[in-house]
Amino acid sequence: MKVGFVAIVGRTSVGKSTLVNKLVGSRVSIVARSSNTTRNVIKGIINGSDHQIILQDTPGLHKSSNEMGTRLNDVALATVSDYPDLILLVVDAYSGIGSGDIKLAKLLPKDTVVVLNKTDKLNGSQIASQLLTATEKLGFLDKAEFIPISSRNGYNLERLRDLLIQRMPEGQRFYEEDLTTDLPDEFMVAEIIREQVLKVLKQDVPQHVACRVLQYDPPFYRCEIVVDKDSQKPIILGKNGSRLGEIRRSASYKIGKGTVLDLHVKVDKTWSSYPERYGYLEF
Numbered sequence: 001m002k003v004g005f006v007a008i009v010g011r012t013s014v015g016k017s018t019l020v021n022k023l024v025g026s027r028v029s030i031v032a033r034s035s036n037t038t039r040n041v042i043k044g045i046i047n048g049s050d051h052q053i054i055l056q057d058t059p060g061l062h063k064s065s066n067e068m069g070t071r072l073n074d075v076a077l078a079t080v081s082d083y084p085d086l087i088l089l090v091v092d093a094y095s096g097i098g099s100g101d102i103k104l105a106k107l108l109p110k111d112t113v114v115v116l117n118k119t120d121k122l123n124g125s126q127i128a129s130q131l132l133t134a135t136e137k138l139g140f141l142d143k144a145e146f147i148p149i150s151s152r153n154g155y156n157l158e159r160l161r162d163l164l165i166q167r168m169p170e171g172q173r174f175y176e177e178d179l180t181t182d183l184p185d186e187f188m189v190a191e192i193i194r195e196q197v198l199k200v201l202k203q204d205v206p207q208h209v210a211c212r213v214l215q216y217d218p219p220f221y222r223c224e225i226v227v228d229k230d231s232q233k234p235i236i237l238g239k240n241g242s243r244l245g246e247i248r249r250s251a252s253y254k255i256g257k258g259t260v261l262d263l264h265v266k267v268d269k270t271w272s273s274y275p276e277r278y279g280y281l282e283f
């Protein structure tokens with residue numbers, strides 16, 4: 001049986017978490033338009049009768065301007081040096097390979113698999129030209145395989161999945177066959193709420209939002225949304241609490257039928273200095 005670990009790395013917002021969800025076939029890692037969405041190494045497990053592939057979604061690499069950003073980068077790079085069976089470098093085929101991608105690629109093994117994501121935004125000849133440019137710019141990865149994909153419309157994901165299976169060593173399952181992630185349920189609930197916060201607020205509020213479950217009593221959950229500035233609290237609440245209501249409705253729907261969410265907004269000016277307190281960066 002083919003079993004192994006695949007570390008998925010790349011700059012922020014290239015679509016790593018979207019890819020993991022698509023390959024796994026369920027939503028294990030949250031996705032947002034804003035940068036620095038993923039804050040933990042999130043495992044997504046692909047199960048088959050003759051294979052089990054454990055994908056490790058990681059925080060996106062970026063130019064960090066604060067302590068938490070630096071630690072997010074460190075967590076991602078630690079996954080690379082933790083002897084995964086394979087590394088998947090995700091790049092954005094639409095924006096092309098930039099200096100950030102090259103800098104990261106230089107830290108990776110020569111047989112890394114490079115996926116050029118978001119090809120749904122390009123036509124056939126543009127894809128061919130981006131593929132050529134990528135192989136030139138990342139030519140130092142001289143045993144690399146380059147695959148254009150789209151996590152959005154599924155283009156080439158079957159081929160990528162087959163390649164991953166092929167590249168895994170022989171072994172025994174690490175996890176039960178029906179598991180798609182090993183994340184604690186409480187953390188999943190908090191992440192779904194954070195995803196809806198980012199979605200409802202769009203660019204209004206920064207990534208500096210934390211979500212934590214205070215009472216876990218399914219289908220009842222009491223949770224806090226934490227911001228680091230007084231001025232952000234009214235933004236989350238909206239006029240007469242309308243935005244918080246919208247967040248509550250959409251998160252309840254995503255968590256599941258019958259969910260009752262009690263949401264509170266809190267200001268903790270230093271939360272990003274203690275991300276573990278809120279469940280981030282600790283696994």
Ligand SMILES: Nc1nc2c(ncn2[C@@H]2O[C@H](COP(=O)(O)OP(=O)(O)OP(=O)(O)O)[C@@H](O)[C@H]2O)c(=O)[nH]1
Nearest residue numbers: 012013014015016017018032036037038060151152
């Ligand atoms: N058009 C298009 N958009 C995509 C594709 N994959 C992801 N996206 C979008 O890109 C944005 C970022 O996606 P994520 O999956 O959160 O990116 P990420 O690399 O995990 O980001 P970080 O967690 O911040 O590192 C979201 O708006 C996605 O919907 C794709 O194949 N095509």
Ligand SMILES: [Mg+2]
Nearest residue numbers: 016017037038
């Ligand atoms: Mg992500």
